[in-house]
Amino acid sequence: MITELAQLLINGVLAGTQLAVPAIGFTTIYAVLRYLNFAVASHATIGAYAGFVANVWWGWPAPLALLAAFVVAGAFGLLTDELALRRLRPAGPLTVAIASVALTIVLENMVRFAFGNDLRGYDLPVLRDWHFGGLRVGPQQLENAAAALLAMAVLFLFLAFTRTGKMMRAVADNPMLAGLKGINAEVVARLASFVGMGLAGFGGMLIGLDTSIDPLTGFRVLLSVFAAAVVGGLGSIPGAVIGAFVIGIGEEMSVVILDPTYRTAVGFLAILLVLSFRPRGILGERAY
């Protein structure tokens, strides 16, 4: 029983690190632009396919392909925000959120149109897991976790130490005050879209590396990503990381008492509990 719990904990932590990347993307966009951009789902898919093109068609190694996933998904995020969502912003956050749902369906089907509905795998060997003391962990999972941690570290450094990063935090904290200081809110908004969707794409490819990809890759994890962001506190980047671990571990641990079929319910349950007892999430939205 102890071994089993330990195994589930490991699985959960590894799932959580993967989930954290798109969750940070989602929450970053919320922090700066103040709306829920559900198009993270399709951008995760776009990232996964960009990585696929780079890795399988062009033969790039996985780390470079991950970078391509980030850049392409980020560029799409920028573009779709400019073309579709930006004009709706004056109509209020709810309108934009609903439009983002529509946008994600459109983009998902564009991917389907371009690549078909087939399942695709990256050009990576499937490796046997490492076993130790009755526990097992996959080399690919560890690589993914390392990549996710690296991406998070880079983001933290960017936000903490660069001028642009500080600008983003300033706008997220108080747009009006930031405007008075001469920070161009539009530029920061575009940057947030790029970084947020780029991270979604990065996360999408990470998920694909461990399994395989199809046009629904991003949509499948949307609920978990959303739950992670809400649980941690919408708009808070450390919150998204903590939320991702809570959801990741929660989903895996739930199989002890629940049938795996109901694992998806964990996300909903977590949202329900957190919103009932701590409506601003574990960390609250103003924590950076």
Place this chain on the structure above:
Amino acid sequence: MSIRTTRRATLLGGLALPFAGRLAQAADAPIRLGSLSPLTGAGGSYGPSMVKVVHAVADAVNAAGGVAGRKIEIIGADTETNPDSAVRAARKLIDVDKVCAVIGTWASAVTTAVAPLCWENKVMLFTVSGADSITQLPHKGFIIRTQPNTHLQGLRAGEFMAAHGAKRVFTLAAQTPFAVDGYKVLGEALAAHGAAAVGQVIYDQSKTSFRSEVDEALKAKPDWLYLNSYQPDLAVLLRELYRAGYEGKKFTYGYAANAKLLASVPANVSEGLVSFQPSPDVDSPAYAAVKAILGHEPDPYSCQVYDHVSLAALALAKAGATGVDGQAIHDHVRDIGGPDGETVNSAVDGLKLLAAGKAVNYEGASGPCEFTASGDIKGCKFRFDVIEKGKQRMLEIS
């Protein structure tokens, strides 16, 4: 009193014109059949060829003069292998296009969702889904399926595994209407041959990782795994099993272990996977016809829809001009599949015989088309394959 031509009256009149034309044409308007197959989703690898075959049969029938002097028109729609989408598509086919039959629903959850719409509107439903529960619905005879039911399939799966040395079989099943039934039948079949079903995990297909599920399965120390999956989740499961170091045997359905699966996982991951599927009648001229339409060896579902359209056309022809609707297919489709009458292997040949007033015994690409009152096929052969070095090799047809 003068008749005033107002703008409103002109508009209404204008709108009514096309309908007047349509009413006048009704007697020789085409007979509409709905093709409702999965063009996307887990069944997306089968839908396109199924639709192609449906159109080809309709074209052949039309070229030979149609049914009761009317052409057959195929209206297509995509189920997306998703019950919600399938119901929307079926509503459109039934309410707007007024089809008299819906052909080729794939995946039991989809068929179960669409079925009530069909029987309530007296539209015949031809399906390739296998769940027992489908023909147990109160469908009043409006469902016919060419796919053997879960009971028959589970029985054969259990017999095969037991015959090949299985002692402890664990089942990993996608959440489908036949997961529970299938496990029960499998257990009975195994028990009858001195083996045992040692547990089942039903998993959520929409998840991208099944590590915990695989851990739970391997805890039971099975020597065979029965993977009651669809292709996308099977690809993920096989990878997880390989990573976990599982060395036992694996058994699954033919619709999951298809060419797309082979393309999506490395050869060492799929090695040794045994699959089975209802075997089409590969020696039949109808099978050759389907092969000619597609230009390659057909899958069982393309063969089955070939028979669906043929059966629908023949049943309508048998009903004659008296009524061209779902009720007519319902009333006559069981007379078409024999056993009495002259054996034919295509709709066109059957139509000629019916025109000459003879009885017809249609035997199609999927095999004999004799149905029980509840709509199940009476008998069926199965084909077993094994994957070796990334290629499928046939083990046996029995």
